[in-house]
């Protein structure tokens with residue numbers, strides 16, 4: 001899949017059902033998954049098994065689907081359980097080991113190179129020069145690699161990001177991004193320090209953070225003071241894709257609201273579909289690219305999510321009715 005998808009299947013909390021649900025989601029049209037090297041919430045190994053089964057059943061090649069996983073700092077791990085790295089190691093080592101474990105989990109039938117050694121060889125070959133792209137994509141790669149949350153200090157956060165940048169340079173990863181960054185000041189500081197800029201922000205979409213209103217303008221190429229690279233083919237920059245989670249569970253009042261009910265009647269949709277369509281169409285924020293992230297275990301809800309991302313774009317009047325419900329303007 002060449003560009004970032006607008007619909008992603010979330011694999012948290014599925015435990016032993018993970019592989020079957022990934023396969024089911026793919027059968028219903030999903031072509032992208034989100035997971036994390038965080039054993040307390042995700043069975044990354046079973047995501048790999050599900051992808052393997054889907055590729056076989058649906059005759060998919062690696063470029064037909066999109067895989068996102070995360071480096072989860074020690075503060076987000078269950079330190080009494082199995083971990084994908086040694087939390088006593090330096091941060092850079094932790095990221096390397098976690099990424100290595102993710103590749104093994106997600107591509108169980110592939111020969112996985114030693115990532116740490118490959119990064120060291122790559123760093124040596126570029127002779128200390130900063131270079132954004134190295135040898136092209138590796139045979140086994142991750143499409144999108146996220147920092148699950150900032151680490152406890154800025155220094156450690158930047159150390160983790162530097163390894164993620166090197167993973168892009170060396171062709172192990174196509175894009176990198178942040179998750180759980182809610183302060184526009186912290187986001188801007190990290191953005192400024194990044195040599196390779198984030199392509200994705202995955203955040204909880206909730207009233208307690210104003211539904212990220214002040215962050216969203218930093219993601220949109222039309223509104224952000226940051227400049228975003230134009231693509232080689234001259235197409236408009238996409239900015240940073242916003243991937244909200246808790247979209248349904250965190251917003252029961254929105255799902256019951258008069259605006260959403262009106263849109264359900266007008267477009268013959270369920271409340272969940274109205275909210276997903278609103279996210280998919282950029283939340284009514286100029287230039288913003290929104291991505292629907294759903295972890296449903298229900299076959300009908302899978303179909304509904306796919307359908308919500310295939311609708312004709314709504315009129316400005318329709319979009320702004322939902323936007324006003326969420327953002328008040």
Ligand SMILES: NC(=O)c1ccc[n+]([C@@H]2O[C@H](COP(=O)([O-])OP(=O)(O)OC[C@H]3O[C@@H](n4cnc5c(N)ncnc54)[C@H](OP(=O)(O)O)[C@@H]3O)[C@@H](O)[C@H]2O)c1
Nearest residue numbers: 010011012034179245246247248272294295296297298301
């Ligand atoms: N970065 C992070 O820190 C972080 C944190 C949390 C989650 N995530 C990611 O986000 C994904 C999604 O998580 P989420 O917390 O947003 O919750 P979710 O797993 O998408 O769904 C939450 C609830 O919504 C229901 N639901 C889904 N589709 C529906 C529909 N069309 N109509 C009615 N109900 C529907 C589900 O029930 P059914 O199963 O019955 O449909 C479930 O009870 C996770 O799997 C994970 O990949 C990331």
